[in-house]
Amino acid sequence: MEKTSWEARCPVCKDIIDNPMCEGCLESEVEEWLSSKGFKYVDILRKSMPYLEREDSSLNCIKCGNPVNICTFCFMREVKEIIEEKMPELLPEFNKFFGFSLWRDYTKIKIPA
Numbered sequence: 001m002e003k004t005s006w007e008a009r010c011p012v013c014k015d016i017i018d019n020p021m022c023e024g025c026l027e028s029e030v031e032e033w034l035s036s037k038g039f040k041y042v043d044i045l046r047k048s049m050p051y052l053e054r055e056d057s058s059l060n061c062i063k064c065g066n067p068v069n070i071c072t073f074c075f076m077r078e079v080k081e082i083i084e085e086k087m088p089e090l091l092p093e094f095n096k097f098f099g100f101s102l103w104r105d106y107t108k109i110k111i112p113a
Contacts, residue, residue, distance in 0.1 A: 008059040010071035020068040022061035026075050033097060034090075041087055048082045076100075 008017045027049065034041040059068045076098060083094050094100070 008068070010074055012070055012074040015071060015073070017059060017068060017071045019072045020059050020062055021072055022064060022066040022068050023070065023075055024066060025061055025063045026072060027079075030076075030079050030098075033094075037090060041090065044086050045079070045082060048086060050078065 008020070009015065010017055027045075030045065031042050034045060060066065061068050080091075080094065080098075080100060084091050
């Protein structure tokens with residue numbers, strides 16, 4: 001039986017996936033933003049991104065239909081950490097552009113290992 005977004009949970013944070021977008025679509029959006037800063041940034045991101053693959057994903061992306069393996073928040077959190085570490089000069093703009101500046105307590109959120 002196919003799970004709905006209200007039943008599917010992120011394997012990282014265990015929260016319900018309520019905005020099912022796949023890693024590919026999310027990464028494309030970040031790459032589009034980064035490409036305006038220079039291709040070197042896109043290359044850094046591509047080389048740094050971990051990829052999660054789960055065969056049991058029954059939730060599909062609302063944009064392209066591919067399987068969703070992680071929630072949008074956890075994926076973007078990973079991107080934020082990469083930018084923070086490898087492209088810190090872009091972090092303030094990333095936070096503003098992708099809405100992380102609205103999350104004042106964002107740095108206090110800890111994902112269980």
